[in-house]
Amino acid sequence: MSTENELKGLRENIDAIDSQLIELISERARCAEKVADVKSKASENEVALFYRPEREAQVLRSVMERNPGPFSNEEMARLFREIMSSCLALEQPVRVAFLGPEGTFTQQAALKHFGKSAVAKPMGAIDEVFREVAAGAVNYGVVPVENSTEGVVNHTLDNFIESSVRICGEVELRIHHHLLVADTTKIKQISRVYSHAQSFAQCRKWLDANYPTVERVAVNSNADAAKRIKSEWHSAAIAGDMAQDLYDLQPIEEKIEDHPDNTTRFLIIGSESVAPSGNDKTSIVVSLRNKPGALHDLLRPFYENGIDLTRVETRPSRNAKWTYIFFVDFIGHCEDEVVKSVLDSIAANSGDLRILGSYPIAVL
């Protein structure tokens, strides 16, 4: 068979499969519309909850389990992520505030978690994302909480101390930094590099080895860095793919982060609690009475009940000098019997305990 004929036959196959896909995707969308009707009727006078993080996590997990290839599990789940995002938009478009400006890694995390049909709103600071969610101006917020190279984002933890918003989900993003220039940059005369302080820290060794003498100027975000170099012929920026595309920049060198597995974890914050998905994490915040063995007493029930701790962070309490607040993440949902009994025993021993939320462990 000639190449021409072989291609023609294969393309006819693709056209026929696409027709079936269109029909099936439309049928799925009609089903989501019916789900929305059921939710609206059931909620009566309360606000109906259209976005269901636990169900989305279950759908994505089961897509990955059933995936026969040749797509990777992640690729297949990304496709379904977008289908669900479109279905949710039919029910009710979800509004999401993120730590902006446009082009930040937090925006990338919001897109990864909610898909492209979410309406995303950039905010100037982490506090503003919390305020926007608390005021009900958006349904959800996305904030960074920890980086595998640089550690915790204190600003985010401190906001939880004062705000009553809840954690509804988490998303992890591999962070790749590039050294970027504009069309007008004179590459041999670069004397200044702009970036966010965290990104400088994540690329420190590479910069020391390759650009030891250039001035490093820390700005509010990588996207801000990318924007600035458009008007400075002697400056470069360290930023990611989104900022590169948004400001039409070119990389001199890609993936310059010192640790190739450089990853940031982001939290999804909202106002509602999330039902169990079958593979969940819980975050709590506890203030401890200042007495010997207090931290040991806090952690012992987890050990005794075989519950995995995934993170313990300390922040100084603003109420009293030399007293501390502990942020603890662990595997399990607050509706699990074993988790309930651990939380009861912590509450009996500690000054103050607040459950920040139980939510599905990041699928993608």
Ligand SMILES: O=C(O)C(=O)C[C@]1(C(=O)O)C=C[C@@H](O)C=C1
């Ligand atoms: O199952 C639901 O509750 C739906 O609304 C359907 C659906 C989906 O497309 O699968 C859409 C949005 C929700 O966040 C979860 C799942």
